Every structure is written in structure tokens, then in C-alpha cells.
Amino acid sequence: MKTIAKSRLNELLKALDKEYNILVPFKEESVSKFVPWQEGVDPYFEENTLLPPKDILFPQTEKMYGFKVKDKSVEIEELTQEKGQQIIFGLRSCDAYSIDCLDKVFLTKGYEDGFYRQKRENTLLWALACTKPQDSCFCESIGIDPREAVCADVQIYDLGEEWGFTARSAAGEELLQKLEGLFTDKDAEPLPVQGFSITVDMEGVPEKLANMFDHPLWEEVSRKCLGCAACTYLCPTCHCFDIAGSVKGGQGYKFRCWDSCMFSEYTRMAGGHNPRPSKKERVRNRFLHKLYYFVERYGQLLCTGCGRCLAKCPVNMDITAIIRKIKEAQQQ
Amino acid sequence: MTNPLVPIRGKIIKVVQETPDVKTFHVSTIEGKKPFTPKPGQLAMFSLPAVGEAMFSITSQGPDHLELAIKEVGQLTSALHEIEEGQECGIRGPYGNGFPLDYCKGKDLLFIGGGIGLAPVRSLINYCIENRKDFGKLTVVYGARSVADLVFKEDLFENWPKVDNMEVYTTIDRAEEGWNGHVAFVPAYVEELGLKPMTTITCGPPIMIKFVLQALAKMGFNDKDVITTLEMRMKCGVGKCGRCNIGSLYVCLDGPVFTLEQLKKLPPEY
């Protein structure tokens, strides 16, 4: 393993900064999220970030194309932002798994999303192995290994006084070789992962949900939901988006922006018909999507076990409690 | 297409008033060419960039243009109904799975439409007419609220009745002065005609579809042979934004055409 003393992290980041934009977790007051690194920015590795790194590849608001309308004529111009190479440094296994899910959504099945692909192919992931699960973490129950992130280019380990790095892809290998001089090669054992306070048995849940569309449990679990978007916006895998325009005097641009299936008008059609008219249908759709539809379509769960939703929901909607209810539910 | 979410520039070369609230728009590229060649049943995202964008079925195509029949129901469609010929626009596509042409080949086909629902079905009807020898007998049962609301009147009363081995049955909901044709709701008319079970393509208002499916089941039609095309609120059109899902399928990508057999396996959320 390649190691570097924790006190020398700045040297590593400085070296990487020459060719890459580095995004590191950073905490300001009570909010932690990924920010561009520069000298003086002290990365925050104590806990997982509140805001997931999904907005690096899938920004909350993203311009797509500009247009000009004058009398009967229309001009359209695609807006691409050429971003340089970037590294997401210090994301956890749960968030790395979420990027794997987003890759499947935006890059597979018929079409490739140009905006996402342009960023993704210029992004390397340096994932950080966790040592202390937080109160709301349950990634292990989802089948995610907190110490080994999927689709990582480099895996980072906490060795106590040092950071350890192991390449997990060709690109990662190449980069570590380039920075050879900064590291000390040695055999090292990463710190173990401490226990999880939340565990949930996922066995058979997607299969069971296939027959639970009309189950009365949805009425019960949806009652306290407020219908805000806190869970969907904090969730690292939620990817629903809206497309809208910003116009001033015939000129403007079309953009896409995050949307949430929890909003009441999400599926409302012109003309008024709404296939999900009440909270019950929307809550049901959210959990079926996470735990069953995505499994059917892409072969994996759309939940990473990061726990942000249950930590921040104003009414403590708890996906693990709902999963337990699903497991206990009598077949109707 | 570099990016499936970015449209190409189009031009509305002709606008035809079909009924008081339905107009058919003929769309070409700026250079006067066909924007793309869709299969029957496919869709296009049509936009007036300063107003909005929405998904419409492509009802017909010519060598140089596509035809979209659009009913005035909301913001974008109201704006569209105000524009004049020559207006430039945005268009992207084709989207969706289209009708199962191979499954329909060589068979007698029944088309059941209600109101504006005839628009997507018409793309298949015209395809069958253009490739007449590939298909068996064509039967069309179509109805609307009133004579004024009947769409594609030229096809219904002039073009289609002239086609070899094709029958067109038209009905309106309530009797009207000057109308000597049939008066009945479409589902009732279908039952009345007592047609033998065959491959059926249907589209219309949800309430009509519901009763048509009931009637067809009563008449012994097979779930696999009943084909419909659905409508949902759509934004991206390419199965990414998550909005138009029915279960794990996206109406814009895996649909909008589904057989009754497929629909019965999906959650009833549409």
C-alpha cells in the first residue's frame, strides 16, 4: 500500500491540483458537502457529508441550450461547459455506489446523456474507507462494503497516523505511479470498521414487493409524510429531473434541474389528470422505485444505506422501518 | 443527435384546423427536410422554446415533414394554437417503441379510436394502407363527442372508405341534426358490431379505453392481441428523468405502446 502521513495530505492535494480539480468534503458551520480544494481548505473526514457528491456529476441546475426567438425565427445553441479533469476525493462507499447507479441511469438503456457523460469521463473517484459508521448508516445491510468502494479508481484507507492508497483501476494505478515520490510503500492494515447501530434484513424484499402494490401498509406509512423533497434532494441516488426554460424578452436558455417525485404536481398532466393524486401513491412509488423497480430494471437497489433521509426527514420517515414492515407484511 | 435532450430547429410549414380545439401541425427542418423518420406509434418532443416542450404522438409523415395532431389543453398547446405557418420551433425524436409491426403483419386488424386518440393510431393505419398487401382486412371504429369533434374527417369519409378491403365505422355520442350516421359511445358500438376476435389497436380517453377493454374481453379478444398506447407527463423523453414510470418501465422509452397482457402485469398507475 502507498502511504503518506496525514500531516502531509496538503502536499498530495497540491500535487494533484496541478492537473485536476479536486473536490473534497468540507464542513462549514453545520453543513458539510464537497467543495473545490485550494490551499487553505481543510478537508473534513470525520463524518460523511450532508450533501451527497451527486451534484458534481448531476448539478441541481444545469444549462442545456440557449435559444433566441424573434418573430417567427428560433435559434438553438447547445451549451457545453468544458470542465477539466476532476477527482472526487474522499467519498465513501455508499456515495461511490450511488455514482454506479447514476452511471447506469444516464449512460445505459438506449441513450447516453451527453451532459452527464462529459463530466463522468473526466472524473476519477478516490474513495475513502469508513471506520466509524454514523448513527444513521446501514450500508452493510444493503450489501455495500464500507471499506471497498465499487467503481473507485483509488481506495483510501485510514491507517491511524497515515493515509493509505491502493489503486483499483488502470487510471488510478497510473496516477499513483506519477506521484510515486510522495508515498512510502509498506504493508499496512486498515483500521477495522466499527459496528453499525442500524441493521436491516434485505433478503427477498424486492421479490416480495412485486406483489405488494395494493397492500394496506402504504396507507399507514405515508400518513405522516409531509411531501417535501428533503429525502430526495439529500439522497445520493435520486435522479429525477425537470426541464424548464428561463426567458427574458425572447432570449433565454433551457435547463434541467432536480425534481422530486414527492411533490404533488410531479405527475400531473395538462388537462388535470394525475395518476398519483395523493401522498399514499407518491410514497409508495418512491419506495417501490428504490427497492424493487430499479432492481427489476438495472439489477441493483437504488438505496445506498447512507441514512441521510432518515436522519434529516422532518417526520423521521425511516426506510429501514418500512423495509421491516415489508418483511413482516402478510401477503394480500 | 449529439445530446438527446437538445432539439433541432424545425419549422411549422402548415397548420390544419381539424376541430374547434384540435390542429394538425406539419413540421419540417429549417432546410425543408423531414426531421427524422419515425415508425408508426413513435413520439416527438415538440417545443416553442420560449414557452415549453411536450411529447406528442406523430400522426402521419410525408416525404419532407411530420404531422402532429395537437389538442388545446394547457400552456404550450394554447400557445401553439395561436401561431401562424412559418413559425420556427424545436423538435427532437423519434421516441418510444412504436407499434409492433411484425406482430401485425398478415393479420386482420381492428383500430378503435376515441376523440384525439385516433392521432397515434392513424400512423399505423396509414402505414398499413401504404403497405396494403402486407396486412389483412382493416376495420376502423372511431367516435367523438360530436360531428365537430371528429378528427381527420378527410381520412374518415373520403380516403379510407376508398381503400381495398377496409371498413370505417364512425359514431358520435349524441344525435345531431345533419348527421345520418351511427349514434353511440364507442365501446357500445364495438359490441354492437359483433366483430370476431382479432389484433386490435386502441387509443382514446381513459374512460373510453376502460370500457372498450371490457367489451373486447366480453367478446373473447385475447389480451396479447389488444394493443394500446398510453399517455403520461414526460420531460426528457429518453427514460432518464424518472417521471413517466409505470412500475419499472418508462412510457417514453419502453412504451408508449403496450399490449393488454403487458399492462396487466404493471401497477395500475396511469
Add this chain to the structure above:
Amino acid sequence: MNEISLQMREIARDLLSKNEVNLVLGWEKGSHWYKSAPLFINKVEDVDRLVFDEFCHNNLSKYLVDLAHHEAKVAIFVKGCDSRGINRLIQDNVIKREQVYVIGIPCRGLKDPDDAVGKKCGEPVKDAVKCQECRYPNPVVHDIMVGEQVNATARGQETAALIEKLEKMTQDERYNYWSRQFECCIRCYACRNVCPACSCRECIFDRAVPDWLGKANNLAENQFMHLTRAMHVAGRCIECGECERACPMNLPLMALNKKIIKDIEELFGENDAGIDPEKKPPLGHFELNDPEKFM
């Protein structure tokens, strides 16, 4: 198991088995020892889930907006702040007094669940910011009361101190302060959805025609959203502080709301919302001697 929780269960059991109500709104324990969540009970077997502890933050009166057309009477547990919400909804003609059976619980103040994250049960936890300046710990409307009345005590001054700091700032400094805050907003609308004063059948931000506000996240739209909501709620805010607690980004929304309350008091006299159901909200009517500085 505290005495209040036991009494809650008895009352709920009694009401449900006698069919006086067919729904009880209360709280139960959530995913962690420092989380209590809303609970809807319609079966007697479920009453033993009811608890009252220092984490029962949720203002249940908000749910009455959805239950306005419920087919039977609803029982609801309320703290002091929550009870003001009930009066507010009655004043707004959203519900009628006869539709609810109100069980009041005098509240000694709640703890801050964000401060409890990572701690073990029993370790000291800070008081909730929203409870620091509570002036109405005892429910102002109730059919019965559970527990002894409490004296209002100021436990802290965080929001008041922030308002004071803001008042001393220049306009530019104030603008910059709030811009920095609103830049962090993710427009999840948790603040709006948790607020009992936000009872519009169709919220201005959900309307497509006219399209007042989309979903783009930028400073201008975030400012528009928060300032509009603060003005729409002005004169009707019951100071429950749920908006600030629910906000995942910890925006100091109560500073905005309480400053407006302060201004309204200066202009129109004392007007605590939701205390007297007969009293008209200050911005909902006029008096001939209202200040006319701008005329």
C-alpha cells in the same frame, strides 16, 4: 416510562374504544432515542406506541389541514406552541373547533436532536433553539390537559441575539448575510410543508399558471421563495420554530419570522397569532388608526 405517556395512552384508549373519535394524532419513538415522530392511531391496539418526551418536536396541527374533511372527530395531542396552530387553522376557516378533540400537554422545553447525534442515551443534550424563547408553554386551547401547567422561562437568546445583530448591520451587510444563507437553500420546501400557517390549497410555488417559480436553484429564486413565504406567513406565524428545525441546511428562518413579528408588534400593537381565536390577524383587517407612514 413517564407519567404523561401513560396518561396519553389511557386517554387515547378511552376515546377510541368509545368511538368518540376515529383517529388520534400523537407521537411515537422513531429510528433513534433522540427522534420522536408523528403517529396516527385508528386502532385501540396501537395506543401503547404513544409517548411524550423531549424530542416530540412535530407540530401535529399541520396535519389537520389534510384532515379538514375527515368523516369523524379527530383527537390531537398538542404542546403550547402546537395549540396556537389549532387556533390559527380555526381562524383561517380550515377546520372547525368541533372537529377536533384537543389534549393539551404543558411543555418544559425540548432538546435539540442534532446535538444528540452520536451521543448515547443519558448524555447531556442542548436545549432546542426553538424552545429557548418560548412564551406559551401551556396549550392555549384544549379539551383536557395532561400534566401540570408550566411557567414560561427564557432558556436562551440565540434567535433574539441574531436579530439584534442583524438590526445593527447596514443594509448591504444584512443583504450579504441573508444571501449567504439563501445560497445554501436546496429548495426542498420542508419549511413550507411543516408549517401550520402554510395551508393554501394550492401553494403559489406549485402553480404552473402563472409560473411564479420553477425549480432552478439560484440565489434570486431562493431569495424570492423565502421572502415571499415570510411575507405570506407574516402575522400568522405561531413561532413553533418547526421550519428552522426541519430545514436540512439549518437556515435561521426563525430570525426572519420573529423579526417580522417584532415589526408587526411595533406597527400594530401586540398580536400574538393563534392565542385568541376571536382576534383578527393584524394583516387580515385594518383599523382606522393604523400607521400611515408611507402615505
